[in-house]
Amino acid sequence: MLEQQIVNAISLGSVYALFALGFTLIFGILGVINLSHGGIFMLGAYAALLLLTRVNLPFWAALPLAMIGAGLLGLAIDALILKVLRKRGAPHLMPMIATIGAAILMTSLAQGLFGSETRRFPIDLFDQENLTFGSISIPLLQASITGLSVVLMVLMIWILRRTRLGQALRAIAESPRAAALLGIPVERLFHLTSFVAAALGGAAGILIGLSFDAISPFMGQPMLHKGIAAIILGGLEAVRAAVLGGLFLGATEVFAVTFLSSEYRDALSFGLLFLVLLWRPQGLFGAAATRSA
Amino acid sequence: MRTHLLPALLALSALLAQPALTRAEDIRIGLAEALTGPASQYGVPIRNGFILAQDAINAKGGINGNRIVLVEEDERGKKEEAINVYKKLIFQDKVLLAFGPTLSNSMFAAGPIANSARVVAFGTSNTASGITDIGPYIFRSSPMEADVVPVTLKTAIRHLKLHQVGIIYGNDDAFTKSGYDVFKQALEAEHIAVVDTETYAKGDVDFKAQLTKLKAAQPDAIICPCLSEEGANILLQARALGIKVSFIGGNGFNSPKLLENAKSAAEGTIVGSPWFDGNPSPENQHFIAAYRKKYGTDPNQFSAQGYDALFIVANALRKIKLTGQLEQDRQALRDALPAIQFDGATGHFAFRPAPPHNGKPGGYDADQTPFVYIVNHGKFTLLK
Amino acid sequence: MDWSSWWATYSTLVLSLGVYGLMALSIYLTLSCGLLSLANAAFMGIGAYASAIVTLQYEGSFPAALLLGTAAPAAVALLIGVPVLRLSGVYLAMATLGFGEVVRVIALNLEITGGPLGLNGIPLLTEWWHVLLALVVTVALLQALRHSKVGRAFEAIREDETAARLMGIATERVKLLAFVLGAAIAGLAGGLNAHYTFTLSPGNFGFESAVDILTMAVLGGIQGVAGPLLGGALITLLPELLRGLQEFRMAANGLILIAVVLFMPQGIWAPLRFRRRPGK
Numbered sequence: 003m004l005e006q007q008i009v010n011a012i013s014l015g016s017v018y019a020l021f022a023l024g025f026t027l028i029f030g031i032l033g034v035i036n037l038s039h040g041g042i043f044m045l046g047a048y049a050a051l052l053l054l055t056r057v058n059l060p061f062w063a064a065l066p067l068a069m070i071g072a073g074l075l076g077l078a079i080d081a082l083i084l085k086v087l088r089k090r091g092a093p094h095l096m097p098m099i100a101t102i103g104a105a106i107l108m109t110s111l112a113q114g115l116f117g118s119e120t121r122r123f124p125i126d127l128f129d130q131e132n133l134t135f136g137s138i139s140i141p142l143l144q145a146s147i148t149g150l151s152v153v154l155m156v157l158m159i160w161i162l163r164r165t166r167l168g169q170a171l172r173a174i175a176e177s178p179r180a181a182a183l184l185g186i187p188v189e190r191l192f193h194l195t196s197f198v199a200a201a202l203g204g205a206a207g208i209l210i211g212l213s214f215d216a217i218s219p220f221m222g223q224p225m226l227h228k229g230i231a232a233i234i235l236g237g238l239e240a241v242r243a244a245v246l247g248g249l250f251l252g253a254t255e256v257f258a259v260t261f262l263s264s265e266y267r268d269a270l271s272f273g274l275l276f277l278v279l280l281w282r283p284q285g286l287f288g289a290a291a292t293r294s295a
Numbered sequence: 296m297r298t299h300l301l302p303a304l305l306a307l308s309a310l311l312a313q314p315a316l317t318r319a320e321d322i323r324i325g326l327a328e329a330l331t332g333p334a335s336q337y338g339v340p341i342r343n344g345f346i347l348a349q350d351a352i353n354a355k356g357g358i359n360g361n362r363i364v365l366v367e368e369d370e371r372g373k374k375e376e377a378i379n380v381y382k383k384l385i386f387q388d389k390v391l392l393a394f395g396p397t398l399s400n401s402m403f404a405a406g407p408i409a410n411s412a413r414v415v416a417f418g419t420s421n422t423a424s425g426i427t428d429i430g431p432y433i434f435r436s437s438p439m440e441a442d443v444v445p446v447t448l449k450t451a452i453r454h455l456k457l458h459q460v461g462i463i464y465g466n467d468d469a470f471t472k473s474g475y476d477v478f479k480q481a482l483e484a485e486h487i488a489v490v491d492t493e494t495y496a497k498g499d500v501d502f503k504a505q506l507t508k509l510k511a512a513q514p515d516a517i518i519c520p521c522l523s524e525e526g527a528n529i530l531l532q533a534r535a536l537g538i539k540v541s542f543i544g545g546n547g548f549n550s551p552k553l554l555e556n557a558k559s560a561a562e563g564t565i566v567g568s569p570w571f572d573g574n575p576s577p578e579n580q581h582f583i584a585a586y587r588k589k590y591g592t593d594p595n596q597f598s599a600q601g602y603d604a605l606f607i608v609a610n611a612l613r614k615i616k617l618t619g620q621l622e623q624d625r626q627a628l629r630d631a632l633p634a635i636q637f638d639g640a641t642g643h644f645a646f647r648p649a650p651p652h653n654g655k656p657g658g659y660d661a662d663q664t665p666f667v668y669i670v671n672h673g674k675f676t677l678l679k
Numbered sequence: 680m681d682w683s684s685w686w687a688t689y690s691t692l693v694l695s696l697g698v699y700g701l702m703a704l705s706i707y708l709t710l711s712c713g714l715l716s717l718a719n720a721a722f723m724g725i726g727a728y729a730s731a732i733v734t735l736q737y738e739g740s741f742p743a744a745l746l747l748g749t750a751a752p753a754a755v756a757l758l759i760g761v762p763v764l765r766l767s768g769v770y771l772a773m774a775t776l777g778f779g780e781v782v783r784v785i786a787l788n789l790e791i792t793g794g795p796l797g798l799n800g801i802p803l804l805t806e807w808w809h810v811l812l813a814l815v816v817t818v819a820l821l822q823a824l825r826h827s828k829v830g831r832a833f834e835a836i837r838e839d840e841t842a843a844r845l846m847g848i849a850t851e852r853v854k855l856l857a858f859v860l861g862a863a864i865a866g867l868a869g870g871l872n873a874h875y876t877f878t879l880s881p882g883n884f885g886f887e888s889a890v891d892i893l894t895m896a897v898l899g900g901i902q903g904v905a906g907p908l909l910g911g912a913l914i915t916l917l918p919e920l921l922r923g924l925q926e927f928r929m930a931a932n933g934l935i936l937i938a939v940v941l942f943m944p945q946g947i948w949a950p951l952r953f954r955r956r957p958g959k
Contacts, residue, residue, distance in 0.1 A: 103936030110930035120524035214500035224498025403878035
């Protein structure tokens with residue numbers, strides 16, 4: 003049973019980590035808590051669903067197209083809302099409230115357009131096969147999704163740490179003004195970040211929609227809560243920390259069920275969250291010792 | 296003779312004086328359901344069932360020539376909106392009776408408003424216990440879990456030869472939690488051991504940790520008082536983990552969506568519910584065909600209950616004489632309802648008075664025998 | 680429509696206007712001290728549960744219920760305030776959101792709060808003048824506070840906490856005062872709310888309401904007590920006013936939020952837009 007639970011923990015954790023990835027990217031580089039990330043996540047899943055069922059595209063084409071769609075949505079939010087607030091030097095509250103407005107708008111539109119029923123991807127889209135190793139079993143689909151998430155996460159971390167682009171982005175995260183003085187095209191990179199973060203959010207929606215068969219206009223909200231929890235646990239500013247935070251949250255939930263009781267699962271994870279905020283506000287895996295953002 | 300003649304003459308002169316009155320009048324009935332927000336996945340099918348019934352009744356001449364008009368309001372599944380909407384229906388739209396709200400919690404908020412205004416609040420989807428304790432104007436056509444679950448369980452025990460079971464349910468939702476409470480009681484009464492109890496929260500999509508634990512406890516069956524969208528997911532993940540035993544569901548499992556979403560993973564699932572899509576009665580088959588034709592999707596239990604509820608009220612309306620005096624008509628409708636019996640999409644229906652609560656009179660619960668059925672080769676099949 | 684049927688239809692909405700006005704004021708108080716706390720919905724919940732338990736399970740009087748409803752969240756705020764208020768900015772927002780979730784999970788698991796079924800059959804005790812009185816007292820208190828030494832300390836902390844500390848302001852204690860007072864007002868609002876809505880459940884005071892309440896203050900503007908009151912009224916009325924849009928009404932709600940943030944960054948009620956400095 004324990005081996006199976008370890009597999010479960012990795013699979014759940016990578017789901018949270020994938021969602022947290024785009025969320026933390028925006029926070030780290032733009033300094034904005036983007037509460038519309040759950041909406042983008044949801045619309046990404048719907049976009050893929052429509053491309054697969056209405057346009058009859060194969061999955062390998064639907065995934066990138068839906069990701070681009072989600073990315074463009076993120077870009078629009080940045081260009082129409084966040085940029086205005088940036089220019090004005092608005093306090094933290096403002097982007098939070100504007101993105102809440104955007105999230106409400108997206109949920110409501112999705113409900114009007116697609117109905118409020120839970121939908122799923124066509125069941126015959128993928129093999130429903132199981133990989134079995136001794137007492138452990140993993141659906142093949144789930145294993146591929148975990149694999150794909152890991153690839154996306156590693157790729158992002160590699161870009162941020164090892165490339166010139168990543169270097170420029172990290173400079174912006176430190177101080178946009180200093181970065182601009184160094185000749186870094188700050189605005190363009192803000193747009194790029196918004197696009198990539200939203201595309202990753204859309205990918206998360208598609209992959210999670212695929213593995214759990216639950217696409218609904220309201221799927222973004224609970225995931226947003228988990229995303230917030232993941233980045234607080236891991237650390238608000240670094241992508242690597244948030245990914246670890248997501249994995250840690252998944253593991254906490256699974257092992258709370260395994261060793262304690264599923265009734266205390268949420269109490270435990272939120273209690274832990276609270277403690278981390280009080281004793282280690284930079285997060286369990288965050289390096290910077292800043293307390294105010 | 297003279298005494299009868301005078302009112303008749305008066306009535307005749309009134310008719311002559313006001314020709315407008317001879318035209319059919321609308322009978323206004325309120326319908327408060329969650330049409331937006333997460334609860335709309337139940338509220339919208341309920342509304343659809345009601346509209347279908349309204350059209351059917353009016354197409355056949357309404358109530359003695361008067362049309363039934365549903366005054367529809369969205370209560371968003373929120374308690375304050377449920378109160379506001381109920382007040383609007385009762386005091387402003389002056390409806391004879393109000394249906395809804397969708398969720399039990401909203402009924403706990405809106406019911407007292409109707410009860411103190413002496414207007415019937417008629418729930419079609421509220422299964423929590425205590426609803427009809429609000430007062431004598433509270434009616435519901437949805438059988439309580441406490442009525443459905445023991446029947447389901449007895450049938451399942453007989454069919455599956457159960458000795459020990461596991462349970463998984465949502466512990467942050469009034470519907471699933473009260474389903475669990477009733478199952479637990481029924482299991483104790485039948486002396487069935489519970490080897491493991493697991494919970495989840497609203498919005499969860501991954502149930503593998505709980506299911507892995509359930510699997511290790513080796514139950515003969517897993518009891519799942521869940522809603523159908525979680526249910527399908529739980530079934531699929533359970534099968535992927537190699538759990539082969541049957542699932543036993545409550546009210547929420549009873550949906551064509553469960554089969555559509557879970558496909559073969561649903562095989563062997565036993566469900567108890569007041570509505571059964573395979574029920575061959577002409578009323579039910581007619582309802583299903585008409586629903587498909589109008590909305591292009593399959594109905595579920597919630598639409599069937601809404602559909603039947605309007606016919607129940609229509610039958611009561613046929614029994615009374617509407618005077619145009621709002622308060623009098625509301626009271627007359629209230630007094631006519633308890634005696635109504637009806638054979639509809641959900642089978643035979645009658646009301647049962649709720650026992651008095653703290654010395655105060657209660658309302659009326661549904662008195663219906665649930666269907667117990669099993670998923671066999673991808674179809675719901677009745678279990679004897 | 681005559682007055683009595685108007686009142687019969689809209690009395691609950693009017694009470695809600697007052698109660699959410701109180702909520703907006705409670706978050707205005709913490710915001711005016713520079714604290715981005717999202718715990719007020721949870722404090723409202725604690726107040727609502729505490730007061731409903733008094734009237735429902737102990738058959739206590741309404742004043743006693745409201746008193747406990749005000750005191751209980753204040754006590755909790757005092758307890759968690761000391762560690763939590765070391766955080767600031769976004770971290771404080773996150774911590775207080777986390778606190779809200781903890782409160783919700785506790786309410787779900789306790790016997791006395793009725794678990795997920797909540798408390799039902801709460802007596803109808805709140806009358807319009809209770810709400811009005813609570814509003815008047817709160818507004819008077821906040822106005823008096825604003826023009827006192829404490830109020831100026833709030834402002835100093837909001838502008839620059841380090842400078843305020845250097846000026847000799849006991850910033851920790853002042854912030855704690857704002858946090859506790861805000862919790863008390865929210866608790867009072869919760870107690871009043873519980874006694875005209877008949878029922879309470881743990882979901883009533885979660886993330887969504889925390890965000891709603893914050894929006895009220897920001898939408899109205901936080902340059903004075905009029906702004907939050909206006910914002911509270913608007914957010915409460917908006918869904919009613921947009922009812923005609925049916926399933927797209929929440930979409931309009933979202934659009935309005937975005938528009939206000941973009942085009943009226945000071946909120947709707949912003950006297951300082953016209954005068955750079957308040958005339959003294």
